[in-house]
Amino acid sequence: MSASDREHDIVLYGATGFVGKLTAQYLAAHGGNARIALAGRSADRLLAVRDSLGEAAQSWPLVVADASEPSTLNDMAASTRVVVTTVGPYLKYGLPLVGACAAAGTDYADLTGEPLFERKAIDLYHKQALDNGARIVHACGFDSIPSDLTVFALYRRAESDGAGQLGDTNFVVRRFAGGVSGGTVASMAELAREASLDPEARRLLDDPYTLSPDRAAEPELGAQPDARWRRGRDIAPELDGYWVGAFAMAIPNTRVVRRSNALLDYAYGRRFEYAEQMSLGRSILAPVAAAMATAGNVATVELGSRFLNRVPRSALERVLPKPGTGPSDRAREQGHYTVETYTTTSSGARYVARMSQKGDPGYKATSVLLGESGLALALDRDKLSDLHGILTPAAAMGDALLARFPGAGVSLEVSRLN
Structure with a gap:
């Protein structure tokens, strides 16, 4: 059966979970x-979720599928053009669905921030x-579209200007208000x-x-640390006076961005270097906060893995936030983020890409990004790249997402700085 002959355009798997419900709400309002x-x-x-979505969704079919029953995943994948899944931790539950979609020739989008899962896939x-x-x-x-798409937008602008390839590129979280979902915590623990x-x-x-498609083909650019603290002016003059420290999701995000470069045949450049950090402000305590954030990030990775090796999984599940849980409506609405990605090209041109959204990054903003990804894969086939296989957002649908962002309330603008 060809993709155009499928019964559905999108199947949202995990629709009864916390982020799944938010994504269903977004698709009901914006799915056309x-x-x-x-x-x-x-x-x-599933019926209860559908009943809560309003008139636009009352005719949506319901599909019973379970990761523990591969035949149900196979049938689901074969029925649709795109599967959008919020069911994690993906390392624990996700591979059978990836296999079902790969076998059926079905497009797929998820929310993983788990490099080991992506490598296995x-x-x-x-x-x-x-x-x-x-x-x-x-x-x-939120992991990893702001990272991936700001760099892609910088590449498109530099390409249009004839300004050369991207060189030293830095993603900086400037403002962030929101929480971490139970699903994200469970994924990090796994x-x-x-x-x-x-x-x-x-x-x-x-x-x-x-995550490179060919590790031996990657350039050797020296150390590219995931956790460091430094003065903002070391990144860009516009950040003079600020201090930056480690960003908690740098490990998964940076590897996604580097995979995008490789999948796009090193369109960003063979000397493309990429790092992520978070702004800690410019007060007298900012350098201390930046150093502590970086040290805390390292300690979490180093000591956390040793600790978790000694704690039974059942004990962890009793104390960690449960997948499917999340903040109140008010907290989700009050959340927001703004990120800036700075680059200097091979010709010396400097650019910044600024991306922002309203809504809690891990919940409301994420449901918008996932919903738009599913719609782009299902409906914007003429704007998708010619690539297939295991892809990244930028490599699969960079241009389609850039075109969709304004209508989804996502601001992404690129400015030249010199």
């Missing part, structure tokens, strides 16, 4: 004429997805546990090019 279905383990819970299913014409797109939420048990997993997490 897309043929959308809701999927999950419980028909009753690449190793197991990239060739099958490529052969069957599937686009498997990881990291379609990642740390895997690294603690498997030396090869730890080696992969330490490798800045762990």
Whole structure:
């Protein structure tokens, strides 16, 4: 069955979870004429979600599917052009669905921030997805679309200006208000546990090019630390007076961006270097805060993996936030983020890409980004790249997302600085 003959345009898998419900709400409001279905383990819970979505969604079909029953995933994947999934931790639950979509030639988008899951998906299913014409797109939420798309937008602008390739490029979180979802915490715990048990997993997490399609082809650019603190002026004159420290999601985000460069045949440049950090302000205490944030990030990675190796999974599950939980409506509405990505090109041109959204980054903003990713894959086929296989947001649908952002309330602007 070809993609155009499928029963659905989008199946939202995990629709009864916290972010799944938010994504369903977004699609009900902005999905237009897309043929959308809701999927999950419980028909009753799916019905309750659909009933809460208003008139636009009352005709949406319900699909019962469970990661523990591969045949249900196969049937679901074969019925639709795109599967959008919020079911994590992905390292624990996600690979069977990736395999089902790769086998069916079905496009796919998820919210993972787990490099080890992405690496396993690449190793197991990239060739099958490529052969069957599937686009498997990881990291379609706050992790890692702001990172991936700001760099892609910088590349497009420098290309248009004839300003050369991207060189030293730095992503800086300037403003952030919001929480961390139970699903994200569970994913990080699963990642740390895997690294603690498997030396090869730890080696992969330490490798800045762990998601590369061809590790031997990557340039050797020296150390590219994921956790460091420094003066803002070391990144750009516009940040003079500010201090920056480690950004908690730098490990997954930086590897996604470097994979994008490789998948796009090093369009960003062979000397492209990329790092992520968070602004800690310009007060007298800012350098201390930056140093503490960086030290805390390192300690979390180093000590957390050792600790988790000694704690039974059942005990952790009792104390960590539960997947499917999240903040109140008011807290989600009050959240927001603004990021800036600075680059200097091979010709010496300097640019900044600024991206911002209203809404809690891990919940409301993420549901918008995931919903728009699903709609782009399903409806904007003429704007998608020609690439297939295990992809990144920029490599699969960079131009389509840039075109969709204004209508989705996502601001992304590129300015030349010299």
